[in-house]
Amino acid sequence: MTTVLETRGLTKSFFGVAAVKDVSIKVSRGEILGLIGQNGAGKSTLMNLIGGVVQPDSGEMVYQGQRYAPRSPADANAARIAFIHQELNLFTNLTIAENIFIEGFPTRGRGPFQFVDRATVRHRTREVLDAVGLDLSPDMQVDRLSPGERQLVEIAKALYLDASLIILDEPTTSLTTRETEKLFEIMRRLRDQGKALIYISHILADVLNIADTIAIMRDGELVAYEPAANFDVNRMISLMVGRSIEQLYPPRTSRPGRDVLLELRGISAKGIVENINLKLRQGEVLGVFGLMGSGRTELARMVFGLDPFESGEIVINGTPLKRTTARRSINSRMAFVTENRREEGLLMNINIADNIALVSLPQFARALMLIDQRELVDSASSAANALQLKSGNIVVQPAKSLSGGNQQKVVVAKWLLSQPTIFIMDEPTRGIDVGAKYEIYSIIDQLAASGSGVLFISSELEELMGMCDRIVVMSRGEIYGEFTREQFNEKDILQAAFREGEGVLA
């Protein structure tokens, strides 16, 4: 095996804190290197060093036998290192072919009569699409593709650019199980064709499954770097967190009560959800499982009053409502942790205290609407402390400076302050590390133990099975199955989600 990229003692500090400390790894032709670590462990910085986004304080890199010191992402590009990010970099208003050739179209003619050689563009696009197993027209506009298909288009682009090293950063976050499988199949094929790949993911089982070698980072250091066969998920976790976690999920400390907090009666909106009936009881953690596009998020938005529904009613504490607004939902002590922290959960540029206080601002109003700033800060910091938020001065530090897990805690703290009894959480653990996930699960358990009802929406079945009292499965806008804790079984639930017989199970 020939080494494609080797880092030797790479070190990079920010503000005197080492983000990457003396990291030496290498990845060879025909190898998939799995890179894991908690948020803030230094994975992103390492990738930014390789990608030329930042430059190392010391250490060096060797790429295909030559010293490699990229000063900008353009250098990494020129060296044929392809990055495929969680947030895709495709232009959705352009076609597949245009995206693949964006850096330079083949042309015919010369001077002012230089035309794009459309035939070659189509032909080459079809070739690379075939290579990633996508049977789509090169002229299809990217916004019509599913997230999984877009991911594959990115890989096709990397193939077109003849990348020798492909780095995939959390590529499966928004993919369905089937799409993930397909991605893995293509990654394996690329490996067999002699490409080098680096795969970064929070889903440890996936890394274990696909990687040949696994590198684990913690606090900027490489804590393990061995063949994948030497690992199991438990060992990976304990290396990542630096201690052993007995369980991935905290034990549930309470049982659901009898009182119904929230009831949905025949909620329908054409083409989105159909005839949804649901009861959430006091102290219950009710899971809603569904694939992308199953209508789970849309349903949550309707219940909270952000989107309209056409028929049916929402019954909150016995009061039926035909339509509702976010403010009314908040007043009836409902909370909604949305799936997009950045876009809908946080005010990224604003300080942590004001973020936490946002929902409950009216509570802090005194005469003339003047805010009792001291009480606001006190309340915000006690909420932050209750959730063990790791931050500096909450009145100064903006939300965007926090890690993903801590950002999510800010969102949860914001809602805790309004003392809700009905908690809707849409993908609350997406993109956060194992340690922070465990803390979010503990919060969910505490909420239930204190008598609140939690509607826990997720596409990670495992966490629902770990935390919920009951799971309902949504598929194409309908509820297609309900399972109580005793009936939990991965295969049955997935079958309901895929509508047995119609889908291929993972």
Added chain:
Amino acid sequence: MSTIDDRVQPAAVNIALGPQAGAGASQRAANPLLAFLRRVLLSDYFILYLTLVFFVGASAFFPTLSAPGNISNQFSNMWPLLAVAVGQTFVLIIGGIDLSQGSVMAITSVVGALIFTQVLDAPTFDKSPLWGTLINEQGGILASNPNAVLFGVLAMLGLGALIGLWNGFAITRFRMAPFMVTLVSMIFFSAFALWLTASRNVSGLPEDFTRLGTGDIISVYLGPKLTPEIPRREILPFISYPMVIAVGLAVAAHIILTRTVFGRQMFSIGTNRRTSQVSGVPSGRVVMLVYMFSGFCAAVAAILYSARLGIGLPSLGSNLLLDIIGATVIGGTSLFGGKGSVKGTFFGVAFFVLLLNILNAMRLSPFVIDAVKGVVILLAALLDITRSRLINRGVRA
């Protein structure tokens, strides 16, 4: 490709702000000059410092700048601009823009004047659509009413607020772009003001009204005048009605912005509308009230200008848009929303008025002056971006 060895990073780049400041201290010591410049650049008072430096520097070349008469005069130029810029600050903070402020000033100036003017002459105003019905040789609509000025002023403020409310309503209810809505209001109401007055200035305003623009509360005697170029009285207004009105408005706006629930909600909407909606911020109501306030501020400015000039001016504010937005942006309010302060706008207005004063003292042509204004506003926008970049570097490298 370069090698690692020849790479030198400027020390100032990684110096932290806020929570990480301690960690950055060692780097700061490495280059105290850069660190100092950085601190000045990021200070809330940067524009104030700049204004003072500018003033002292320019005074060396143009001694008339620092003559008491000129200073007093420049202060009186500040107050109406401050009043209207405070409204624009609010609108920019919620991520909007109000292009209609100038025309609100025109229409309110004209309407107020047509209510309380004491005399109108037939040959100029018989082209007005109101001639003979509401206005005639005896003056405006309420010319004979002893409380005409009070009603007139209230009508001006009410009309300004109402136009603002309309802007806000159209923006929130019909989900139209603020740029579009306020552009249409700008064109419509300035045309309306010209139509009402047949494009004539309305003079003959009662003294009760003009006092609002010129009256002094405390004046200072500074001796006989020294330079004949500047026409001025020997007694200079120190604390004047316009000052009290504009500063009062600014202080109230500052408190609303920094101390109230409403102010927090404004910043939240300007930073992220979707997060605000999910969090139950009544964004429609806040946006409508902010545009209403913007119209109200424009009406206050119209009162100050009209009273100072002693006429109702249908073209009032028509060239003011650049000054308003320029002063606000120079004061550190971001055109992208979510950032800004009344204090900054105050400094921005001072800077802008001083700039105009200097440009006038240089006896440049109005075209050159406009061009320079444009460049300065561009630089201010650039400064805004540089500052946020510096702050971001400090927070997340």
